[in-house]
Amino acid sequence: MLPHVFLRVKNYQNLGYKCMMWLRSEVSGRKMAAAPLYCVCRQPYDVSRFMIECDICKDWFHGSCVQVEEHHAVDIDVYHCPNCDVKHGPSLMKKRNNWHRHDYTEPDDGSQPVQAGTSVFIKKLQNRTFPSADELLIRMRGEQVTPRYLERHGFNYPLVITEMEGLGLKLPPPTFSVKDVEQYVGGDKVIDVIDVARQADSKMKLSEFIKYFTKPHRPKVLNLISLEFSDTKMSELVEVPDVAKKMSWVENYWPDESFFPKPFVQKYCLMGVKDSYTDFHIDFGGTSVWYHVLWGEKIFYLIKPSPTNLALYEAWSSSPNQSEVFFGDKVEKCYKCVVPQGTTLLIPTGWIHAVLTSQDCMAFGGNFLHNLNIGMQLRCYEMERRLKTPDLFKFPYFEAICWYVAKNLLEMLKELREDNCPPSTYIVDGVKALIGALRTWLKREVTEPTSEVPDNIRPNHLIKELTKEIRYLEDESVSGSKPVKSQGYGLSSGMNGCLTTRSLERLCQARRARRAARRLREQQGQAPKLPSNLDILERHTRDVLKRLEVGPLEEVSKKERMAGGAALEKTFLQNRCDSFLSSLHRTQRFVPRFTENSTKCRLHQQQERPTSPSTEEAIQGMLSMAGLLCSSKAEEERSLQELQGDKSPMDSQGNSSSEAWDNQGLPSPETDYQYCDPSMSPPLHPSKRHAPNPPPISNQATKGKRPKKGMATAKQRLGKILKLNRHSRVFV
Incomplete structure (x- = not known):
């Protein structure tokens, strides 16, 4: 079994404070023995807690257990734990040799340049003059800042809002203090703070930072800019501006069922003491930013995101002497923008900016991605990848x-x-x-x-x-x-x-x-669809043809019917029905529709040209004579009056064809179509027809009864249509 491996690392870049990592290994799938215990509390190692090593006994202690904060550990040269302190005396502190370098133990020989964040740098920055941002800022009232306005005019320059009404921003009153933040968020919350003089991060509890903030004497300048409080009670006190909420990708496009956790970057509380400074940067993922100064004051140094400036920024960020070069001197113009108490500032995508806290300040802000500058956002993200920015400082789940x-x-x-x-x-x-x-x-x-x-x-x-x-x-x-x-x-x-x-x-x-x-x-x-007139007619016709194959009468065999002319009859009916159906599909002049209140079919015009009366009434007559259409005489008269306008004159000869059809091929209004029995035996060719009104085949629909006197059977009606077809234009 392999023992636990301890790595003791002295981080000279962070001024030499000691840290510890241990590696737990597994051999043959079996876990090793229980983790060793440390500190005066005798607890196992916790990666989330800061620990420091005693230079005498070589044991490790939690900073919170021995009253050593992480940002103080960098000032200790030789550390003595509480046990060794009694015998060897207190810990030895580093000696300050300069005020212009991140490592203040370096000898001040005048050859080293000033680094950003140091007290010398802050004084020089405050004494410099810059072009006023008034020439590029857009000053607006809160009610004017809407997504509609930004979509019309673009979101390419910072916006300054002094009148909050209509902006949709909700904040605590200006009397809201840092102790109130501790009450709403919780003092045990671990936060990241920036040691401004070293421009380095360290972790501490919020309660410890509040104690530091409220002390009259502060040995260091600490800045808190990354307290996201969306998951705390303080979230109820702050509402994001409407323009940021309505345009935000996360608010509008992030699905609730996403496997990835939803990014929370909309609500930050920023608490900085006087002389806090954040060097030039672009907010992660090229996000746009909203800031509101609740009390105090902040000064922004703004640089346009032109292609040239972005290229210079990437080169400056990747240079080893970044902290020794003020980026504002490398570009054509760096604008100074003072944001006093009660003012809101909106910074667009990609703007390069640095921030100086000129007096103790509390501000609220947030980041949001949107559709207006997608290309710039993607460019900033790719720049972060090239600069190998740690994931901690990138937009969560940007891709x-x-x-x-x-x-x-x-x-x-x-x-x-x-x-x-x-x-x-x-x-x-x-x-x-x-x-x-x-x-x-x-x-x-x-x-x-x-x-x-x-x-x-x-x-x-x-x-x-x-x-x-x-x-x-x-x-x-x-x-x-x-x-x-x-x-x-x-x-x-x-x-x-x-x-x-x-x-x-x-x-x-x-x-x-x-x-x-x-x-x-x-x-x-x-759901089942109602069939159209054509569907009914086609179904009935094919049913007729199918019955012809089996035989219409029980006493006549299939062989006898085929020998006696049934084949000819079938061929004749088949050709006529196919011709009829194909001609109807070719015309495409009408659309059949069933009404809910009646089984009667009404034909509705589909094209601008009026439908041919012959075609419409041919369908009606065909369905009616086949026993597939039930309608009263009065209803039929009303329908025909709608289609025809008035009654057609009778044939002067008064023959049988004129009783059913006029000279235009329309059924006469006097024709009675009240019989509807589609289950009758199929008709024969008129030349092969049996005696008038033969008894129908007994079935459920007719109960074996003969049709009333004077009423044509289905065979006779269909045969009549086929016969009259020879003298009409219906089937052309």
Whole structure:
């Protein structure tokens, strides 16, 4: 069995304080013995707790158990634990040799430049002059800052809001203190603080930081900028500005059923003492930022995210002497923006900025990704990867949220195309940038798996569909043949037909309505559909032909009927019925529809040209004579009056054909179609017809009864239609 391995690391970059890591191993699948115990509390090692090693006994102790805070440990040169302290005296502290270097033990020979965050650096910065940010800031009232405004005019310059009404921002009163923060968040919460003089992070409990903040004498400058409190009681006291909430990717696109935990980056509490300084940076993932100074004051040093400045920033961030160079001196212009108490500042995507706390200050802020600057956000994320930024300082699950956004943007583009409504330019440009990034991530997944592709997304299919939509838009823009709606979805003329947030809300509502209608149609599609007139007629005709194959009369065998002319009769009926059905399908002049209150079929015009009366009434007569249409005489007269306008004159000769058909091929209004028995025996050819009114085959419908006197049988009616066909234009 392998013993536990202890690694004692002296971090000279962080001024020499000692830390410890131990490695637990497993041999042959069996766990090793119980972990060793440390400190005066005799507890096993906890990676989340700071520990320090005694230089005398070589034992390890929790900083909280021996009253040594992590940011104080860097000042100890030789540490003595409480047991060794009695025999060897107190710990030995480092000697300060300078005030302008992160390692203040370096000899001050005047050859080393000033480093950012040191007291000398802060004094020089406060005495410098910078161009005023007033020439680029956009000052607005809270009610004016809306997603609609940003979509029309873009979100490319910082916004300053002094009148909060209408902004939707909810905050505690200015009397809210750091002790109130401890009460709402909890003093045991472990937080990350920045030792400003060294520009290094360290961990401590919130209660310890509050004690430090409230002391009149502070040996160090500590800055707290990463307290996210969305999961605490203090979250109820703060509401994010409406513009940030409505535009946020996380709020709008992150699904509740996601495997990945939802990122919480919308609510931060920033507490900094006087002379706190954060060097130049771009917020993680290229997020936009909102700040509100509750009390105190902050000074921002702003630099535009031009391609040149971004390239200079990346080179400066990766240089070994980054802390010795003030980045504001490397660019053309660095603007100074003072944010006093009660003021809100919104910083767009990609802006490079540093922050100086000129007096004790409490501020609230948050980060959000949005659709307006997708390309810039992706560029900042790729820059973070090249700079090898630790995951702790990157936007949580940035790639996952991009996949979710791509899926939703694909649905949006499809909806807009269906509605003949062009998407805005920033959406098209953003989707193009997103397609390139998604392809890169998929290729990178082979060699550097990140597992940030959601399970419910098919990545290759999604990229293909997005590319298809963009190609479709490009083809339409080149051809210009597709008409574009000038109204609908609230298109704004200021952005060349772009889709605003209000329009997006309408689009979402329309999309939900269409989905509901589609589900309803699918449910209705599962129910049996009512057959059309053509379906009934075709079904009846094929039933007739099927019976001809079996034999219409029981006493006549199949062989005898085939020998006696039944084959000829079948061929004749088959040809006539097929010709009739094909001609009806070719005409395409009517659409049959059943009404709910009656079994009567009404023919409705489909094209602009009036339907041919001959075709319509031919269908009615065919169905009626076949016993498939039941309607009273009064109803038939009303229907014919609607279609024909008035009664057709009788044939002057008064023959039998004129009783059923006029010279236009329409049934006469006097014709009675009240008999409806589709189960009668199939008719024979008129030349082969048996005696008039033969007894029908007994079945459930007729109960073996003969039809009433004067009423034609189904065979006779169908035969009459076929006979009259020779002299009419119905079947042409």
